[in-house]
Amino acid sequence: MxxxxxxxxxxxxxxxxxxxxxxxxxxxxxxxxxIAFVTAVGGGTLRDVMIGIxxxxxxxxMTFVYVIISSxxxxxxxxKRINYLRxxxxxxxxxxxxxxxxxxxxxxxxxxxxxxxxxxxxxMTACFGGVLRDILCNEIPVIFRKEIYATACILxxxxxxxxxxxxxDRNILFVIVGVxxxxxxxxxxxxxxxxxxxxxxxxxxx
Numbered sequence: 001m002x003x004x005x006x007x008x009x010x011x012x013x014x015x016x017x018x019x020x021x022x023x024x025x026x027x028x029x030x031x032x033x034x035i036a037f038v039t040a041v042g043g044g045t046l047r048d049v050m051i052g053i054x055x056x057x058x059x060x061x062m063t064f065v066y067v068i069i070s071s072x073x074x075x076x077x078x079x080k081r082i083n084y085l086r087x088x089x090x091x092x093x094x095x096x097x098x099x100x101x102x103x104x105x106x107x108x109x110x111x112x113x114x115x116x117x118x119x120x121x122x123x124m125t126a127c128f129g130g131v132l133r134d135i136l137c138n139e140i141p142v143i144f145r146k147e148i149y150a151t152a153c154i155l156x157x158x159x160x161x162x163x164x165x166x167x168x169d170r171n172i173l174f175v176i177v178g179v180x181x182x183x184x185x186x187x188x189x190x191x192x193x194x195x196x197x198x199x200x201x202x203x204x205x206x
Contacts, residue, residue, distance in 0.1 A: 010099030042129030119157030
C-alpha cells in the first residue's frame with residue numbers, strides 16, 4: 001500500500017513538472033496534457049518494456065491516468081498561484097526523481113534483477129520521463145547537462161542496497177532513500193556542485 005502511494009505521489013510530481021514546462025513554452029491545453037502524461041509515465045514505460053511487463057503498469061491501472069489528468073488540470077487551474085515557475089519546476093522535478101528512484105528499484109527487485117541493474121532501473125524510471133519532456137519541449141535534457149541529476153538517483157540506489165539489510169520495514173527505507181536523493185540534488189544546486197565538463201571554455205567543436 002505504501003509503495004503504491006509513493007508511485008502515485010511520484011506520478012503527481014512529474015505530471016505537474018511536465019505541465020509547468022509545457023505552460024512555460026505556451027502550449028495549448030492539449031499540449032500541456034500530453035507533456036504531463038509523457039513526463040509522468042515515460043520512465044516507467046521504458047522500465048516495464050525492458051523488464052518484459054505487458055501491458056505496462058499505467059495501462060493496467062487507470063488510477064494513474066486519472067491522477068495525471070487531475071494533476072495537469074490542477075497545474076493549469078492554479079498556474080497563477082504557483083509562484084516562481086523555475087523554483088516550482090525544480091521542486092516537483094526533484095520530488096519526482098526521488099520517488100521514482102525507489103519505485104524503479106523495487107520493480108527491479110520484484111523481477112529478480114541484480115542490484116546494479118535495479119539501480120539502473122531506478123535511475124531510468126526517475127530520469128527518462130524528464131528526458132522525453134525536455135526533448136519534446138525543445139530543451140537540452142537536464143540529465144545531459146552538468147547538473148547533479150541522474151547521479152543523485154544512482155547514489156540513492158546505492159544507499160538503498162547498503163541499508164537494505166538493516167531495515168525489516170521497507171517503508172522506512174523508502175523514505176530514507178527519497179530524502180537522500182532530494183538532499184543530494186538540493187545541496188548540488190545550492191552550492192553549484194556539478195560534474196566536470198569535458199570541454200574548455202574556449203574549446204571549439206571538432
